[in-house]
Amino acid sequence: MSPPQKQPATSVRGEASEEIEVRGHIVDSLLLPKILDRILQLGGSFEILECVIGTRRVDPSRARILVRAESSVLLEEILGDLVEHGAAPVRPEDAKLVPADIAGAFPDGFHATTNQRTQVRLRGEWIAVDAQEMDCGIAVDVAAGTARCVAMTDVAVGMAIVVGHAGVRVIPEERPRAVNLFGFMNSNVSSEKPKAVSLHAVADSIRATRREGKKVLLVGGPAIIHTGSSRHLADLIRGGWIQTLFAGNALATHDIEQAFYDTSLGVSLTRGEATEHGHEHHLRAINTIRRLGGIAQAVEKGVLKSGIMYECIQKGVDVVLAGSIRDDGPLPEVITDTLKAQKAMRGALADVGFALLIATALHSIAVGNLLPAWVKVVCVDINPATVTKLSDRGTFQTIGMVTDVEPFLRSLAEELCIED
């Protein structure tokens, strides 16, 4: 009699996947490498979810492996083969839920999230976790049958929080199979890559994101203004290529300074020299905006007539300006409460499919932390360390381009806006 057919769990991308466990002396017997080789030979793919190696020779080791195949028929075939080599399908458990006993803190042993697609098992069903974000917990609405990532500060008393690893599975992003321009790039940071090719790839990716109806996010630092790239970014916004902008007080301030005085930090952007009393320009710009009540009001009254912020107001771009401890002013739109800023950024990230992080280390890392792993991230910076920092902090999907921002934005604007 054959055992009852187990329905393979289907992942979010419609592929079939199943978790298996292999235990025993799987390293010295080469059973683990053999099983992994078999999966690939038979046309599947795998992800090692957990691997515990025994410490003494007699101690068994254990590996949990997620096996994936493009169809459930192929998956069954692969699993049938693996069983011969001692692999056993894992009998999954439901996620363990503990009600939060304190607001703003998780119960002990909470499941800490990654930025990868995650599912939790509830009453025998795998459900996708919404609002995926690294370094959060998972709150489950048992009645509604939904789950979402929740930040520590947003924990409310009574929230059902997932504890431990049982009943939680992570479905890592697959590397792109098709060879495309974006696929050719990888996260190795180097200043020695053909820039034109990389640039076409970024432009193609932005077009693809817009075609899919997703948003493009730009996170920028004030070097965009200092290097005279403001008009290129303004062109991109006017052309409808940017839907969301995250920045600090500085980018907005120097952009407005340029609009009012044609200087950035007092340096003339047309002549490249310091202007007399130029160091006051940004303060006067902030003061003017504060007197009018805000950037939107300045645009409405016809005081602010050009630049990035102007185009954002005209185009209805979703702007979040987050403050820092060294800000002058700041501009009225700047959110000075860090947690509120984080929340506003989180709220603006829904539907973002592509993020362009330009010339800002702190904002890039902050945004990287909030993004799920499937959002494509391109980080452009003159300093390779910015890109590596971003990857080191877990935003591993980042593609880095070490280049000056001005030629990058100029070429990108030319490439995207010429077609219009």
Next chain:
Amino acid sequence: MLSTPRVLMCPPTYYGIEYEINPWMDRRVGSDPARSRAQWEALRATLVDLGATIELIEPVRGLPDLVFTANAGLVHRDLFIGSRFRFGVRQGESPHFEKWASTHGFRVLLPPEGLHFEGAGDALFCGETLFAGYRFRSDARSHQWVGDTIGVEVLPLELVDPRFYHLDTCFCPLNAETALYYPGAFDDYGRSVLADRVRDLVEVSAEEAVTFTCNAVVVGRTVVLNEAAPKVARELADRGFATRPLPLGEFIKAGGSAKCLTLRLDGEEAADWKRATPAGS
């Protein structure tokens, strides 16, 4: 001091080729009862001559392969892990072997239902490690269970040639560091594990392997094996082993030879545990 070697055998009273469960068996060929009896008696006499005590299990009509006592189970100290045969035609042997073991001072344990395990046919100690064959008869998972149960390292090796369906047809530990093996019965992974874990591997040629040369019984420094393996005999002599070649053709017709006809009850020569003091004693 080492104990007297004790070996379980079953007289070939009801031995014959009554079914075909491996590529060697052919009912049309059959076996010659008188010759089988003579070959079996010669093996027994040789083992006695080498100082072994032979224990006998009563033969049972209708169970022709009961003569292959190596497949009864796996012995580890006073524990007897009974076999769970893959083929129905051999499953009837299990109650007889278990009854024999439990009435001769062994604790009897069985692998969980649904797993296949064919005892010392597929599980051989070499040093501290249990080398275990899987695919044709035993399951890889049953070996993992055995390792957990007796607390030893188990290295499952996939058997890839159906003619060498049990591990003891292609691998024979001679002592803790030396073993005979036929490379063609294993895949690259298995060959690599053996090369890595057995210091002195004596390679048996395809020609000698098919005469069941690896299916040998080791008593002290003497190897009892089927005749027709002159190359292996020379290799063994170089290493200081004596050989006792015997005609065992009647049993090779069923896919077994000297080793298959015996079950070492006090631990094989290559098993480290027979020399070690049991933990806690």
